[in-house]
Amino acid sequence: MKNSILSWLFFISVSGLLSSQTNIPLDSKWVMHQVGQEQNYPAEVPGTVHTDLLANGIIEDPFYRINEHGLQWIDKESWVYETTFRLSQDIINKDHIALVFEGLDTYAHIFFNDSLMLSTDNMFREYRIDIKPLAKRQSNTLKIRFDSPIMRGIEQFDKTTHNVTVSANDQAELGEVPDGKRVSAFVRKPGYHFGWDWGPRLVTSGIWRPISIHAWSNIQIDNVHFEQQSVEEVAHFHAKTTVISDISDHEAEAVIVIDDTAVHRQPINISFGKNTITIPFEIRDPKLWWPNGLGDQHLYEAEIRILSGEHVVDYSDRIGIRTVDLVMENDSIGMSFQFDVNGHPTFMKGTNYIPQDVFLPRVKEDDYRRVLQAAKDANMNMIRVWGGGIYENDIFYDLCDSLGLLVWQDFMFACSLYPGDEAFLKSIALEAEDNVKRLRNHTSIALWCGNNEVMSAWQNWGWEDIAIKEQGKEAAAALWKAYDDIFHDVLAKAVAINDPTRAYWPSSPGSGFGLKKSFERGDMHYWGVWWGKEPFANYYTQMPRFMSEFGFQSFPDIHTVNRYSIPEDHDIFSEVMQSHQRSSIGNGTIEEYMLRHYKQPKDFESFLYVSHLLQANGIRMGVEAHRQNRDRCMGSLYWQINDCWPVASWSGIDYYGRWKAMHYRLKEGFAPVATFIHPDAEELIVGVANDRLTQSEATLRIRIIRFDGNVLYEWEEDMTLDANSYAIKYKRAMPNLNGQNNVSVVAEILNKQKLVSRDIHYLKTFKELEFLSPQLSYEVKVVQNAFEVTLTTDVLAKDVYISTPLPGNFSDNYFDMLPGETKIVRFPLSSSRSISEFKQGLSIRTLDTAFE
Helix, strand or coil: CHHHHHHHHHHHHHCCCEECEEEEECCCCCEEEECCCCCCEECCCCCCHHHHHHHCCCCCCCCCCCHHHHHCCHHHCCEEEEEEECCCHHHHCCCEEEEEECCEECEEEEEECCEEEEEEEECCCCEEEECCCCCCCCCEEEEEEECCHHHHHHHHHHHCCCCCCECCCCCCCCCCCHHHCCCHHHCECCHHHHCECCECCCCCCEECCCEEEEEECCEEEEEEEEEEEEECCEEEEEEEEEEEECCCCEEEEEEEEECCEEEEEEEEEECCEEEEEEEEEEEECCCEECCCCCCCECCEEEEEEEEECCEEEEEEEEECECCEEEECCECCCCECCEEEECCEEECEEEEEECCCCCCHHHCCHHHHHHHHHHHHHCCCCEEEECCCCCCCCHHHHHHHHHHCCEEEEECCCECECCCCCHHHHHHHHHHHHHHHHHHCCCCCEEEEECCECHHHHHHCCCHHHHHHHHHCHHHHHHHHHHHHHHHHHHHHHHHHHHCCCCEEECCECECCCCCCCCCCCCEEECCCCCCCCCCHHHHHCCCCCCEEECCCCECCCHHHHHHHCCHHHCCCCCHHHHHCCCCCCHHHHHHHHHHHHCCCCCCHHHHHHHHHHHHHHHHHHHHHHHHHCCCCCCEEEECCCCCCCCCCECCCECCCCCECHHHHHHHHHCCCEEEEEECCCCEEEEEEEECCCCCEEEEEEEEEEECCCCEEEEEEEEEEECCCEEEEEEEEECCCCCCCCCEEEEEEEEECCEEEEEEEEECCCHHHCCCCCCCCEEEEEEECCEEEEEEECCCCEEEEEEECCCCCCCCCCCEEECCCCEEEEEEECCCCCCHHHHHHHCEEECHHHHCC
């Protein structure tokens, strides 16, 4: 009753008060031109130079065939963006008028009404400029000149007294950079713009995030951190608030509102200038936020309002109540590395995320929702934002908050050493402060990590030894000092000061501050499979404490390949197919692994299809190994969920949103309750994972079935699945079979005879199996908002792949159907497509059709 009375009184007290601040976007009437040329072209803001050139017909699609190669001139030029706008008298009357730049890429000179206001050099920062003295009621001109990031990078490169090592991901040769100089380390923009082993080299410039006018008088709230202090029956928070005031010492009132109910109000003293105020408040009977699969993602609408005389300013955000602890304790193996969520050890199931486009402003809310919903649908609970991309847009973290996806957040440093001069360190300190403050209220943020693979490169790739050998000990010491300053001091302090309740981890993979990566402690990137060409079976023996990267490549499917190629390109070693493959060992390695497990596919399209199966089976094996060893390994984050252009890569979802086989198989492998058959020639071993926090009753059924449907062995038993555990539930000698090349081992978990989980295991490699030709029949009908496809088979149908040129994904795909089984899958209904059109574009194939 007290809170409701307080809320009622509060809303009466603020009625009639005036807001002291206004925000206006500047997103129209922009033009752009190349420096040295007079012709202006319409420009989109936010946008990039490349996309504006494309929209104006000056360049062709950079992703088509090898067009990318002919567009490398763009990043050597400088560009100008310009707009004009009016200001209302209300804005002019405000005491402060500022231009707010949420993201400029990268070397920008900002002119307002012909006066140079600011020059920038960091794409990851937010900038504000006071324009009050120059602002006019009528025509105001904003002009931004962007210097070439390559030419500016060369200037910095040439100034250094020692070589700053950068990996070959910087494709300077393709980019036609003079003397092949890898300048990406000196330019504070995403590393992947300079190329990566899954991405093109298209080094952008432009206004990549919104610009707005922010006007205010008297007071404004600059920033608020809703910092959780503790949670039991009551959740205790501090609203750490920064207030800027034009008024000399005066009293005001702060009110905390949770879900439209005022829960706390108190008088505060505000002085002229910057004020830092801590306001404690409580949320009673808190509803906890849980990761996907463990409970609801309850979020509270939290707001602080400051009443100052006749003015009111406010700040609001969504907050969740949870605890996330990175637990690192000495044990018999070495040291644990696990996340406890709300007091429960939680196995992290997830992926690595890269930006969804090389041209960042093209990524819209629907694109974020599509990829992150796919992660949720595949039973993931963690996503790692990789350090060669960007600190993502707010909507990314909003969605992670609501979908239950914890975020491992890298700072934007990857696979490179970096300068250590004073100006560079100051720039990244401000970058870190900007982004930690922007993101810290997001419930999903679980960990801040300093970099991707930089320590590993120094210690394990030989960069330290190469520096000593080629440049001498003094230069090597300078390189290490820069590393130590950035990752052990500047970034660590940024987290400690601005987000002190969250963990900071200096490098991934790593074992701690300055320590070499290890399978006994810390996190691991295991690339023996792929780069080392080790067998998939090594996932069972190379077992870390937390696997934060592992992966294997596949091609996109034929519908995607057709969008960037012509039939003459349809050979995996053609110029176009190799250009849309950036791993130095790429297409040949896919083929090498494929021929270990499969026969040679009969044609190009079959090769693409089998590459999906190869990737899916290999990475599913890794996930199974990690979950089976949760007493040692408490996380499995595969590389990678998405692409930034159409390409052969490690992704489970291609650039156009098509799920590959891997994403479907990991949906099963990451299921909260999952059964796994251990690969063992002598014994039949079946285990069950139960990630839920409650025990449950289930039935385990094991069968050995010939491809023609003859059941050779069957066993069934009721059992209890302990909470939050993995346990072996069946272990016996493999039954004596008359041949193993035409049988499947099937393990199923059932709840009241309803199938919960299934694992199908084959006793020989796929190329040794003697498949029958299934007689697949199907019918299609419309059910609610989907096309429903019902399939039936007479014998084993292996890796059933249902394909359509329509955008969207089937509810299941690339699945095995046991003899006599019926399977129903759904595809989103398109209002513009009839059932006959859908059926006309439908194709269905099985593994036996991929070979002669």
